[in-house]
Amino acid sequence: GVPGVGLGLSIVRQLLEGMGTELSLDMEPESPGEKQESQGSRFSFVLELSLVHEEDVGQSFMESHATHVEGAGRRILVTDDLAMNRDELADLLGGYGFDVVTAPDGEAAWEKLQAGPFDLLLTDQMMPRMDGWQLLA
Structure with a gap:
């Protein structure tokens, strides 16, 4: 698995x-x-x-997403030892315009945090070398 x-x-x-x-x-x-x-x-x-007409789909989609997310100008650091998780989050957040930087573990994330400011850090808890809790401390 x-x-x-x-x-x-x-x-x-x-x-x-x-x-x-x-x-x-x-x-x-x-x-x-x-x-x-x-x-x-x-x-x-x-x-x-329920079945809907094709022309109603676009309007329904727009109405159901009332909250607008604008990530332009905001940096997020995504830290996870699983590349698939990092990539999925980076793709999702990048789609909203965020500048996403990734790191494979806490040590690499710490180096990136020292190099420049981020608006948000998303980190996994359990990772090799330095886990998420150590990084947050």
Whole structure:
């Protein structure tokens, strides 16, 4: 498997609850006395959606995003030892115009913090060399 941050299912559950449904878990039961590899788990949900006309989609999308985020001129330092997490956050925040700088661990982040000011630091808790808590201290 691929290591993760452990927030994915929690976020998915919150999103689904906001849409009036819930996440279901189906696990393969283990047979007593048999040594088998785990078959894993299956997560599912049922979501009832209304059909809309294509011309209404753009207007609905604009109305549902009333909060405008403007990142131009603001710098964010994203620190995470998992490159995928860093890249996803950098892409997301960069899309709002933020100047995003990334670091693979607390030591690298500390060096970047010493080199210039940032408006926000986002850091993972558990990382090699220097973890997020040490960086914040």
